[in-house]
Amino acid sequence: MAETYDFLFKFLVIGSAGTGKSCLLHQFIENKFKQDSNHTIGVEFGSRVVNVGGKTVKLQIWDTAGQERFRSVTRSYYRGAAGALLVYDITSRETYNSLAAWLTDARTLASPNIVVILCGNKKDLDPEREVTFLEASRFAQENELMFLETSALTGENVEEAFLKCARTILNKIDSAHLFSRTSPGWGPVPGPGRRSPSPVLAPEKLPRHLSPFPGLVGPG
Ligand SMILES: Nc1nc2c(ncn2[C@@H]2O[C@H](COP(=O)(O)OP(=O)(O)OP(=O)(O)O)[C@@H](O)[C@H]2O)c(=O)[nH]1
Numbered sequence: 001m002a003e004t005y006d007f008l009f010k011f012l013v014i015g016s017a018g019t020g021k022s023c024l025l026h027q028f029i030e031n032k033f034k035q036d037s038n039h040t041i042g043v044e045f046g047s048r049v050v051n052v053g054g055k056t057v058k059l060q061i062w063d064t065a066g067q068e069r070f071r072s073v074t075r076s077y078y079r080g081a082a083g084a085l086l087v088y089d090i091t092s093r094e095t096y097n098s099l100a101a102w103l104t105d106a107r108t109l110a111s112p113n114i115v116v117i118l119c120g121n122k123k124d125l126d127p128e129r130e131v132t133f134l135e136a137s138r139f140a141q142e143n144e145l146m147f148l149e150t151s152a153l154t155g156e157n158v159e160e161a162f163l164k165c166a167r168t169i170l171n172k173i174d175s176a177h178l179f180s181r182t183s184p185g186w187g188p189v190p191g192p193g194r195r196s197p198s199p200v201l202a203p204e205k206l207p208r209h210l211s212p213f214p215g216l217v218g219p220g
Helices: 021-030 068-075 093-097 099-110 123-128 133-142 158-182
Strands: 007-015 043-052 055-064 083-089 115-121 146-149
Touching: 007 021, 007 099, 007 158, 021 043, 021 055, 021 083, 021 115, 021 158, 043 158, 055 158, 083 093, 083 099, 083 158, 093 099, 099 115, 115 133, 115 158, 133 146, 146 158
Parallel strands: 007 055, 007 083, 083 115, 115 146
Antiparallel strands: 043 055
């Protein structure tokens, strides 16, 4: 039977090498910890349909390589993403210090309106922590990010991180709808309805510069 959903969101998982991006994706898709995870070469892909506030949303997730040598390849996948998990490792200050650069990439290459959730991963390794919860929450607040500490190992907050991001995007769409009623011709998503996963290109119906989420796809 054809898979149906109300919305299709492109998500990115970004952050420095070894922070646990592939393991987070694996935990979210397979519900288990990915043993012996290797460095990602370029990008990997996963998808899952979730229910968010009564809406069916397909998350199309691109897990990018954190290693510098793949940066030019991974950057080419940012375009049109509606959401991102920005991941650092709570036991590595170096990965935390790189966050600003990753965020700049996301906002310039995907969209300035991309919804980003900061994930302090490896929460299970608390005794080895180098980054406090408080300083990371401050960074999140200053940069208008949501924030959670996660563990791809135990699964703690993994589902929540993806769902929180999707929920925020849906809320933004709702507000855009409200706005579009007073500003004819503006709005990212056309009217209600369900669709199967044929190429879904609602955003292309809008002039790109008017769409807050160029890569976000809604019911056609
Ligand atoms: N303890 C613990 N280890 C983790 C967790 N998540 C990932 N790891 C380990 O961290 C290492 C790197 O995980 P990956 O998921 O491959 O990291 P990545 O960010 O995808 O790395 P790149 O693909 O190089 O960008 C692996 O040895 C994992 O087993 C976690 O939540 N807790």
